[in-house]
Amino acid sequence: MVAPKITAEEQRKIEVILTRWTGKLTWGALVAKVHLELGIKTTRQTLCTYIGVSTSYKKRKAQLRGVTPSLYTMITASDVKLIEQIEHLKAEVEVLKRNNAEQLRMIERMLLNASFIPNLDLYALVKKRPEEIQKN
Numbered sequence: 001m002v003a004p005k006i007t008a009e010e011q012r013k014i015e016v017i018l019t020r021w022t023g024k025l026t027w028g029a030l031v032a033k034v035h036l037e038l039g040i041k042t043t044r045q046t047l048c049t050y051i052g053v054s055t056s057y058k059k060r061k062a063q064l065r066g067v068t069p070s071l072y073t074m075i076t077a078s079d080v081k082l083i084e085q086i087e088h089l090k091a092e093v094e095v096l097k098r099n100n101a102e103q104l105r106m107i108e109r110m111l112l113n114a115s116f117i118p119n120l121d122l123y124a125l126v127k128k129r130p131e132e133i134q135k136n
Contacts, residue, residue, distance in 0.1 A: 006040065011052050012095055013038055018056040019091035020084075025061050056095075 006014070014034055018025075027044035034040050034047075047053050114120055 006042065006046070006050060006053075010038060010040060011050055012092075012099070014047070014050075014053050015056040015095045016088060016091045018053070018060045019094055020087045021060050021064070023064075025057070025064055027057070030057065 014030075017033055017037060018030070021030075027047065030047065031042060031044055034042060047057070111122065111125070114122060114125060
């Protein structure tokens, strides 16, 4: 039986997990964390096939090399939850910004390639669709 494909939303969630990862990072630990947090049963080999996940893993692994755990001060449980929420949101924003930049580059590339097609009206490619036009 073939394992189900990981959706783009699930990939983004895995990248967020990687971005906010603390402590020792291994593929086994990541697979366990993905199963625990997202309920996705997968393998290291499967995760490696997704470029975004693989890149995020390598980047975070490099960042964590040589990092020693910091000393924790006395804080409340609600403070910990708020800090985790902030870190999660920062990581999610970083992933979304990166995805946005990649999508903009793709659109620019498509428009540039389309400009080299003879007799192609670029205005026809970017004009509003009938469903987008407001009816007064």
